[in-house]
Amino acid sequence: MAPNDSAETTGGTTGTVVGRRRAARYIVPVAVAGVAAATIGLVPALADSGDPELPKISAQELIEKIAASDQQQLSGTMKVTADLGLPSLGGLAGSFAPGGGKGGDGSADPQAKLLELASGTHTLRLAADGPGKQRLSILGDAAEYSLIHNEGEVWAYDSGSEEAYHAEADEAGTGDKEHKAPKGMPATPKELAGEALAAAGDTTSVTVDGTVQVAGRDAYKLLIKPEQSGSTIGSVTIAVDAENGVPLKFTLAPSSGGKAVIDAGFTKVDFGKPDASLFSFTPPKGAKVTEADELKAAGEKNGKADGAPGELAAPEGFQGxxxxxxxxxxxxxxxxxxxxxxxxxxxxxxxxxxxxxxxxxxxxxxxxxxxxxxxxxxxxxxxxxxxxxxxxxxxxxxxxxxxxxxxx
Structure with a gap:
């Protein structure tokens, strides 16, 4: 590995960096989250092909490089693996997967369809052209689920079940037609990196752990480790593009050892302007189209929170x-x-x-x-x-x- 300066990140310096991070515009909105994420062993050597020789950089400088990154355009392919140690969802997950049949609420509602990213390995195609245009596709064996945001209008389509979902961005839970994509978009490595960096402080060690190639791009490896005992998180490693500061890969390793809990990274990436046609969508003839306000009305009838699609109401008497x-x-x-x-x-x-x-x-x-x-x-x-x-x-x-x- 190429040598790099390492540094412990203290609470004071991190506060400044996190402030800059929050000012940076992200490429694709958060999902899973949920993480949950966003919520993301991905082919363990994913697109890694050597340790390039790069100029030395400190941890502080690398964090600032991420925060200063303002890359607005990209397209590429990503693999995401989540291994939380949960039992397989089996047929339940299949009902939400691309081509999984007309299960769930009978629509292509993103908040239901993206549930499958909570476990297993998935191949995604991503494209972004500024804050107003994003596209995400989950590739299945014989079908594809796509989520498209174009200047405040949201479409989702499952080619397997021939179901479509339509909403204005504020109806999809964003509250902002101009600058936010639909709630539920899966997290990119950059957003997963942001969550980890936000937690950095005097309880955290942040160092540069050499270099790597990801998706043909030279990158530095930022290593984030808890300094407290008692956490299930062993470390977070973020591969950061050496040229433009965009995180290319995110790996969360458990303190118990074994393969990563979350591993998400690009296998191909291009930082040029994507083709405009990627952000246009018209439902195919015969597709069943569900409008967001229809789900909202159904949610209100069934007691969901504010009638929002896919959100359960807080139980009466919930104490926070x-x-x-x-x-x-x-x-x-x-x-x-x-x-x-x-x-x-x-x-x-x-x-x-x-x-x-x-x-x-x-x-x-x-x-x-x-x-x-x-x-x-x-x-x-x-x-x-x-x-x-x-x-x-x-x-x-x-x-x-x-x-x-x-x-x-």
């Missing part, structure tokens, strides 16, 4: 959440309406088979808070106490128990 701790070991505490937890072992009316199933879902734990059950994935864990409180975070089981104890 409080955050315990800081940095990488932050834990959210949520009050469950009515204070109802999982049924206690031997509870009246709970069949033995049902109890066995509940026991298999998680691990029973005890502490000064009382008792409860911990549900674990490779990234996010949750503790539900028997008196109906939930503690959740990207932290270990022991950290969750300590958080619950401290809240008593």
């Amino acid at each position: 959440l409080n955050v315990i701790g800081e940095g990488w070991t932050s834990v959210a505490r949520i009050e469950v309406p009515g204070g109802a937890g999982l049924p206690a072992r031997g509870a009246e009316g709970v069949p033995a088979e049902a109890q066995q199933f509940l026991d298999a879902l998680g691990d029973k734990v005890t502490g000064s808070f009382g008792s409860g059950t911990v549900f674990e994935t490779r990234l996010v864990n949750a503790l539900m106490t028997d008196d109906g409180k939930v503690y959740v975070g990207a932290v270990t089981k022991d950290t969750l128990v300590r958080a619950a104890d401290s809240a008593k």
Whole structure:
């Protein structure tokens, strides 16, 4: 690897950098998120082809390069893998996948269709021409799902089920027709990088970890590691284009080891102006078209939050959440309406088979808070106490128990 200067990023300097980051315009809006993301082992050596010799750069300079990047145009192919350690969604996921049939709400609503990105490996095609034009396509075996945003108008189309969805950008949950794409667009490496950098501070080590080639582009590797114990996140690595500062690949490794939890990166990328035809769409003859306001009306009828497509209403009596701790070991505490937890072992009316199933879902734990059950994935864990409180975070089981104890 080509040598590079490394630097610990302190809370003070990071604050300035994050401010600049927030001022930079991103290429494609956040999705998954959800991450969840955005929420993204991707062919482990994805498009890597050597360690190019590049000028030395410090971590601070590389973060500033990302923040200053104003690349407005690109097109390319990306592979995204999410491995949270969850059971396969099986047929449920298939109903939302491109060509998966007319399941769900009977539309190509992005907030339902993009659920499939929460697990497995996926190939995406991306194009962007400024903040007003983006296109994302999820490639299936025999079908394609496309989401197109063009100056405030949103179209989505599933070629397998021949279903289409149409909305103005504000109806799709953006609130801004001119400059924001539809809510639910999957995150690019740049946006995943932004989330990681926003968390950097005195709890975080940020260094330059050599160089790499991604999608034929020379890049620096920015390595972000928690300095706190108790997080399920081991490290975040971001490959940053050496020329224009655009993140090309994002990898989140768990502290428990093994393959990445999220790995998203370009296999091909072009920073020229995409063809204008990519952002135009007319529903094919015979396609079933669902308007956003139709889903909104159906959502209001069924009790969804504000009638928005794909969003569930907050339960009546929901008490919100409080955050315990800081940095990488932050834990959210949520009050469950009515204070109802999982049924206690031997509870009246709970069949033995049902109890066995509940026991298999998680691990029973005890502490000064009382008792409860911990549900674990490779990234996010949750503790539900028997008196109906939930503690959740990207932290270990022991950290969750300590958080619950401290809240008593």
